[in-house]
Amino acid sequence: MRNDLIPALDPAPVPGPPALLVVLWIVTFFLHLLAVNAALGGALFSVLLPPSMPGASRRAVAAFFAEINSWALSLAITFAIAPLLFMQVLYGRFFYTASVLVAPVWLGLLLLLMLAYYLNWIAKFRLRAGKGATAALAFSATCSLAIAAIQTSVHLISVQPALWSAFLGRPSLVLGDPTFVPRLLHFVLAAVAMAAVLPAAFPGSLADAAPGAARFGLFTALVLTGAQFAVGLWLLLALPRAVLSGLMTGGVANLAPLALGILVGLALLGLLVRAVGAPGNVRLARVALGHFAAAALFMIVTRHQVRDLYLAGARATERLVVAPQWSVLALFLAVFVLCAGLSVWALFRAATDRPGPGEAAA
């Protein structure tokens, strides 16, 4: 057990208030996670549809997710960039070290990502042509699962510098970390549960397949959300003792995000029970989606707290020098608001603008 392999802090000052960097990191990671949940969860859900469902319905649901995923994967990639950027300013020395220790795998993640994306497009075009696309979707989902496992591994290595000397020769040891499986499972189950509600929340393009897909989706979401409580507890108990006690004894502020996440989860469970009984209730399904998003946000904050608790010892002597670049920071916030606003406006126009009678389309 040694912490003397931790690289020194970067000599350059942190170019913005650390609290702001953390907020930006959490907000952008939240948006990334929503897109990831749709993409990973949707791909897995399409593959795991029950054989009892008619073939045409299964293809309709798969097409539904393939269309969503061509957007969701692009947005997941785009929204992954910003949190990685902000995280590297504050935790770069831990992150870089972890990624170098598993360098080929870390770089391989990008190949898997590209494969997942292009397989989804292949599935999309095949389904549009009325053909089956189970194999393409299954490969795409497998790639996404592998990416999730790689991310989990790098995260776990990065927060445990005392184990770096052990990981140096055998990075695969991380797979034996007691939190690896529950952490990955917690994330994957949440993704599938959230995606499973989408057919009930947006049944428009599913036509005849909508009722069956909504019923099965809501039932799946209910079962998986129930299972999340067990997996979440498993993850909590698997945390190192110091981390768990830090989380539990750190006061109200420390426990609030986790407690709120659990409360939202319980409310979600209630909503899903009602929704399963009324699979045609679109509004209820959309409210459930909102709860999924809220639960994800609280869990992201908790994840951030847990990371800090893991690294508390390693960062005990850390003295960050902060020299905010105010002018360019303000410019970023302005450009971000502008671009986010224009993006929303562009999507709205694309969804609503239609040629009038006698008018030609583009």
Add this chain to the structure above:
Amino acid sequence: MDYPIWDLAVGGGVLIGTIAILHVVVSHFAVGGGLVMAWAETSLGRRPDPALRALLKRASLMLILVSTVFGAISGVAIWFTIGLVHPAATSALIHSFVWGWAIEWAFFLLEVVTALAWYATWDRVRPRTHRLLIVLYAFAAYMSLVIIQGILGFMLTPGRWLETRGFWDGFLNPTYLPGIVFRTGVCLLLAGTYLMLAALREKDRAARTRLAGLLGRVMTVGVAVAAAGLFWWKAALPPDVAANFLGDKPLIASLGTGWRHLFIALAASAVLALLAALLPRTVRWPQAVLALVAAFGLLGGYERIREGARKPFIVRGYMFSNGILVSEVAALNREGVLSKARWAAYDAGDDSVSKGRAVFRAECASCHTLDGYLSIRKRTASADADFLTLFLTALRDDGAKWTASPPQKADYPFMPPFVGTEDEIRWLVAYLDSLKSPAAVKTAEATRAQ
């Protein structure tokens, strides 16, 4: 330097270069494609042209499949790779330019959303809305180029940043504007050549000729702008960089050759563009493919020269290519490089060869591999221990020259100085000497294993 070292047989530089070349080609196409397609679709509003519309529609799928995904992922791949090969440098760049990158990301978000929406709304929305989408895309894509050029230019010509450490001083560096002009030209050239290739699928001969002429003019404008940017860029380089690497007798021969190839690619692009603009009826696919290859050569050649001319730095005047800061040379000469390179020294034994291997990994492995790219075994095969000691001592003396104010001319201006103690020179020589004898290497490895 105080990070773990990724032993890569092909060399980190080669991997970064390979990914970077792929990325820059795609990303420049994405920017140029946006500009050309926005202009073309706007012109459709004034003068309908079914052939041009069909071409744009076909190209829109290519734009999202290649640009928004391959472009995005390969861009992240460069970032990942430099993080693996040069973590300290990545950290330095992130600390200096995180808000610049964040601005680029915001534009990229708009770029992705509008590209997807533009592709998805053919035959669905009114022409005005569709035009707005591609114009927004072109704006966002071009702005991402405007931002990233500041950081790319900074690494070669950090300008006043070296004294002030100010964001804008680094961003608006001496090669910033020339670089933008060059890249804008290349973007237009690449988009024109790709669209030319796609336009040749048009069955109607008159329409095909019309499209070829139009795209030939786009390519010609692109070549002219790129040429202007290239000469301006060369003129903006610090005199010592231009003289050392791009002069009559360049220190790195491949850069001199590369500079000549760059001009050949530029001339070929110009000839092919003019031919297409003036004689569009003669354009056939071999000519279009050749134009595309020449455009790749122009951009790839430029990136190779730009990266090569930065030697021996990652950020000129601030950080050497092995991650050692100019500011820490004197301290590490006193305390030894292994006092900082804890990962390199981590599994080193007590014998000279093992410690020399650690010094090699700390200082040399970012450029030299054992037997692959820039093989150190081949380079030192004919040098005896005395020669190696003399050479490393001279390289160590260069440290004082690099750190003098103003810097003096180093004896080996294409290599970072050797940084470390006399003992570390001795250990490195012992290691390099051991490479000549497989038995000695085995012994050293056995010692390490114990």
